Amino acid sequence: MRDPFRAICDDELERRWIWISLIMAFVMGGILGLYAVGNNLHPPSNVETIDSSRLHLTEEFAEDNLGVKENDDGSLTVTMVAARYGFFPPVIEVPSDTPVKFRIASADVLHGVHVPFTNATSMIVPGYISEINTSFPTAGKYSFLCNEYCGLGHDSMWSRLNVVPKAEFILVVPEPEEEEAEAEEDVGDFQI
Numbered sequence: 001m002r003d004p005f006r007a008i009c010d011d012e013l014e015r016r017w018i019w020i021s022l023i024m025a026f027v028m029g030g031i032l033g034l035y036a037v038g039n040n041l042h043p044p045s046n047v048e049t050i051d052s053s054r055l056h057l058t059e060e061f062a063e064d065n066l067g068v069k070e071n072d073d074g075s076l077t078v079t080m081v082a083a084r085y086g087f088f089p090p091v092i093e094v095p096s097d098t099p100v101k102f103r104i105a106s107a108d109v110l111h112g113v114h115v116p117f118t119n120a121t122s123m124i125v126p127g128y129i130s131e132i133n134t135s136f137p138t139a140g141k142y143s144f145l146c147n148e149y150c151g152l153g154h155d156s157m158w159s160r161l162n163v164v165p166k167a168e169f170i171l172v173v174p175e176p177e178e179e180e181a182e183a184e185e186d187v188g189d190f191q192i
């Protein structure tokens with residue numbers, strides 16, 4: 001077979017090194033691909049927009065609504081806001097071996113999230129809702145780290161993620177009576 005690089009290069013040694021560098025690039029690309037497939041890494045692909053300046057006025061990302069919720073099928077949805085310099089709520093507790101969907105929105109600038117030793121990682125782009133679907137096979141304390149430079153406090157922007165054994169997990173749901181009482185108080189305060 002005629003060497004396709006003969007047209008651009010006369011020197012045989014140079015052509016050999018062109019081939020060697022191309023093969024090295026493909027081998028490295030292949031290793032990255034195998035690593036990604038082997039560790040079940042995949043780019044988050046949720047495209048859903050939101051007005052980042054009015055997160056507190058949306059139902060889903062209002063302060064009272066953040067945190068862990070159980071879905072009808074037993075899976076969990078965790079709603080969070082990323083803002084300089086923290087994730088809210090700052091402590092999340094989920095059970096092991098349970099499908100968890102994180103829905104995270106930024107209230108200001110570009111943030112990211114990475115949970116070391118798991119496949120949970122995503123950019124959090126203002127104006128979009130980031131979704132991470134995962135589950136945590138191993139119970140333990142994990143860190144929820146911001147991995148996109150977002151300002152001077154970037155390196156202290158992190159949350160705690162506690163994964164507890166599935167049998168020990170109790171979802172704390174705020175009691176409706178308390179909420180109503182609080183709501184009445186609020187109205188009372190407001191009228192004064």
Ligand code: CUA
Pocket residue numbers: 083084085110111112146147148149150151153154155157
């Ligand atoms: Cu948020 Cu870095």
